[in-house]
Amino acid sequence: MTSWKDKREFWISGAKVADPEAGKIRAGSVLIQKGMIAGIVWQKSPETELPVFDAGGLVLAPGFIDIHTHLREPGFEDKETIESGTAAAVAGGYTSILCMANTDPVVDDPSVVEYITRRAEESGHCRVYVTGAVTKGLEGREITEFFHLKRSGAVALSDDGKYISDSKVLRAALEYARVLGMPVISHCEDPYLTADSQMNEGFVSTRLGLKGAHSASEEIAIARDIKLAELTGAHLHIAHISTAGGVDLVKKAKKKGIAVTAEVTPHHLTLDETMLETYDRNLKVNPPLRSAADISALKAALRDGTIDCVATDHAPHNEIDKQVEFNFAPPGMLGLQTAFPQLNTELVKNGDIELIDLIRLMTSSPASIMGFPGGRMKQGELADFVLIDPDEEWVFEKQMIRSRSYNSPLIGKKFKGRVKGVFLEGKYLEDVS
Amino acid sequence: MQFNRKDLLGLEELTSEQIKLILDTADNFKEVLGRKIKKVPALRGVTIANVFYEPSTRTKMSFELAEKRLSADIINFSKATSSVKKGETLRDTLENIKAMKVDIVVMRHGSSGAHKFASEFLDVSIVNAGDGQHAHPTQALLDMMTLRERWGTLNGKKVTIIGDIMHSRVARSNIWGLTKMGAKVTVCGPPTMMPMEIEKLGEGGVKLEYDLEKAVSEADAINILRIQLERQSIRLFPSSREYFEVFGVTSDVLSLAPDDCIVMHPGPMNRGVEIAQEVADSEQAVILPQVTNGVAVRMAVLFLIAGGKVDDTELNEN
Numbered sequence: 001m002t003s004w005k006d007k008r009e010f011w012i013s014g015a016k017v018a019d020p021e022a023g024k025i026r027a028g029s030v031l032i033q034k035g036m037i038a039g040i041v042w043q044k045s046p047e048t049e050l051p052v053f054d055a056g057g058l059v060l061a062p063g064f065i066d067i068h069t070h071l072r073e074p075g076f077e078d079k080e081t082i083e084s085g086t087a088a089a090v091a092g093g094y095t096s097i098l099c100m101a102n103t104d105p106v107v108d109d110p111s112v113v114e115y116i117t118r119r120a121e122e123s124g125h126c127r128v129y130v131t132g133a134v135t136k137g138l139e140g141r142e143i144t145e146f147f148h149l150k151r152s153g154a155v156a157l158s159d160d161g162k163y164i165s166d167s168k169v170l171r172a173a174l175e176y177a178r179v180l181g182m183p184v185i186s187h188c189e190d191p192y193l194t195a196d197s198q199m200n201e202g203f204v205s206t207r208l209g210l211k212g213a214h215s216a217s218e219e220i221a222i223a224r225d226i227k228l229a230e231l232t233g234a235h236l237h238i239a240h241i242s243t244a245g246g247v248d249l250v251k252k253a254k255k256k257g258i259a260v261t262a263e264v265t266p267h268h269l270t271l272d273e274t275m276l277e278t279y280d281r282n283l284k285v286n287p288p289l290r291s292a293a294d295i296s297a298l299k300a301a302l303r304d305g306t307i308d309c310v311a312t313d314h315a316p317h318n319e320i321d322k323q324v325e326f327n328f329a330p331p332g333m334l335g336l337q338t339a340f341p342q343l344n345t346e347l348v349k350n351g352d353i354e355l356i357d358l359i360r361l362m363t364s365s366p367a368s369i370m371g372f373p374g375g376r377m378k379q380g381e382l383a384d385f386v387l388i389d390p391d392e393e394w395v396f397e398k399q400m401i402r403s404r405s406y407n408s409p410l411i412g413k414k415f416k417g418r419v420k421g422v423f424l425e426g427k428y429l430e431d432v433s
Numbered sequence: 434m435q436f437n438r439k440d441l442l443g444l445e446e447l448t449s450e451q452i453k454l455i456l457d458t459a460d461n462f463k464e465v466l467g468r469k470i471k472k473v474p475a476l477r478g479v480t481i482a483n484v485f486y487e488p489s490t491r492t493k494m495s496f497e498l499a500e501k502r503l504s505a506d507i508i509n510f511s512k513a514t515s516s517v518k519k520g521e522t523l524r525d526t527l528e529n530i531k532a533m534k535v536d537i538v539v540m541r542h543g544s545s546g547a548h549k550f551a552s553e554f555l556d557v558s559i560v561n562a563g564d565g566q567h568a569h570p571t572q573a574l575l576d577m578m579t580l581r582e583r584w585g586t587l588n589g590k591k592v593t594i595i596g597d598i599m600h601s602r603v604a605r606s607n608i609w610g611l612t613k614m615g616a617k618v619t620v621c622g623p624p625t626m627m628p629m630e631i632e633k634l635g636e637g638g639v640k641l642e643y644d645l646e647k648a649v650s651e652a653d654a655i656n657i658l659r660i661q662l663e664r665q666s667i668r669l670f671p672s673s674r675e676y677f678e679v680f681g682v683t684s685d686v687l688s689l690a691p692d693d694c695i696v697m698h699p700g701p702m703n704r705g706v707e708i709a710q711e712v713a714d715s716e717q718a719v720i721l722p723q724v725t726n727g728v729a730v731r732m733a734v735l736f737l738i739a740g741g742k743v744d745d746t747e748l749n750e751n
Contacts, residue, residue, distance in 0.1 A: 198545075201629055202629050202630060203629065203630035203633050203634075205628070205629070206628035206629055206630055206631055206633075206634060207445075207605075207634060208545060208546065208567060209545035209546075209564070209565050209566035209567030209568070209602060209605060210545050210546070210565075210566075210567075211566075212628075212629065214629075278549065279545075279546030279549045279550055281550075320522075323522065323524050324522060324523065324524070324550075325523060325542070325544035325546065325547045325550055326544060326545065326546045326547075326550065327544045327545070327565070328544065
């Protein structure tokens, strides 16, 4: 893996240091040696002979970690590349991302894991972890060579974008993954109920004449997967949970001690189905934008810990793909560059959660789920940081997009809170935002 | 009163005054259709493209006839003869048509929202001749015109729409138009063909009734929808035979409605499935007058979209 390691020893001082595990943001300074955190002192400026980077009162948090990114390379380089996707990640304050397996070829063979890893070393702007496919060709029939995928570097398994309908296949996958200690990330959607669907099913889909996917289709899938996680003892991670009913199921499973974790996307927390009345294809996502009641339940689940983390489901599609009739547009929207400002604006500034909670949901929580280093503010951890101005007001403009695609419904949106800089293993990345 | 709208995408976005203006204008144009020379110069020099991405018989003929009666220049495009099969996008096709300096695009498309999408980049007027399962405003307008002709008003009248509500753009546009004009709408059909929370659709909502006999018992008019077998991904009812027995409008069912209940159908009819032969051909049926009014309503819409005011001089014979 690429090393951004800056050999220097130096201090970052004058920061509001965010420690997500302690749940605190305090004035402090951080000592960096050889790309690692060598010490933290809770004072504004340390007495030192070493060079000092003055954070100027900004919040210094561990670099964000996204465990749900579609980098599109190999196969769909017209939509995104590892280079452009990681550039977008860094611009959004991310220092580690986990890319999904639905490339072409699918990440169902060690050679593809190795290819992505090599391309990330050559062209990546941040750390890239690789998800292997659960089944060959994402076809839901035969499981892939988990041992070989792990040996080549895959850290998790997922057929994201597709649900594994055959219960015995998922059971086998979970049993096999358990002994390897690899989480299985499940895209929970009963495909029979959602066939041809374009949006959430309810009054809005009735009004717009678009075929709906009822929230029950997600809940049914989550219920089955939880049962299989209980049966096998494997770690099941629910991708992009979007329904109130799904949250209830995860809550009950956690109470029973089942090894289930869940993520939610920024868009499912902040955008609802009523916005689709413009037939804006950039608002077409899978799972679909849900109701205001679902959003309330998702926010409550973030507060009570039922949902463990935020993940973007960053899904680039180029303008040609999206400049079509609604039902012909592929689902997905960009997320890496807007996740923090969007959630800071809509959740933190509206009092749903504290800033330090949002930071935890984007750092130590996803790191724990996937067993990644980083994401914590303590001695011996990676010196991966994001500098944040939580109050700066700015407008997200199209020309700021680092992805190769522009499918964001948030272009032109006014945000509060901005990523101001990123350190990767102690190296300050210029020209981030 | 001027219409002041560039496009007609649906009835949801119109006020009751605007709907009334269209219907009044259509009444005037109907008089033209009764003349010996059925042509007025109202849209002379206006070019209209009829862009049909779905098969259509009567709507396409009706629009064409309306355009000819208004002396517009017409070009026609339908999917079967276009380059769509070679993969040209809707956007490219419409941009090309626009580049030919067309003034109005009349479009039918199988995708809900296709016209809204087109309006993002087309600055020419767009008239919706049906989009997916979303809207079919001129059909609803001709239905309303037909009813208003009989009743003088729509206010307080009870209209029951029967059949496949889920897949029907005709139902949705009728619900919006009728409720805006003060009519009370009931919908009736198999539960598998009833979209969620349909009761909330329209101004003030509609009544949902699964029992056909109850649904027709107080109806001043019934509008029987075509069962669209082609739009179903799975069978939403077990058989046409059972559908006819439970939801088909027979003379027995019609006898439960008030004696002067009007029977409508947007066509094309599946006789013996949603409507019995004797009902389709009964005295109460206005299915052919609907077709006649369709031409007048489309003349009115095109005329108003083109910026016209109802004015005697423009209705003068050629």
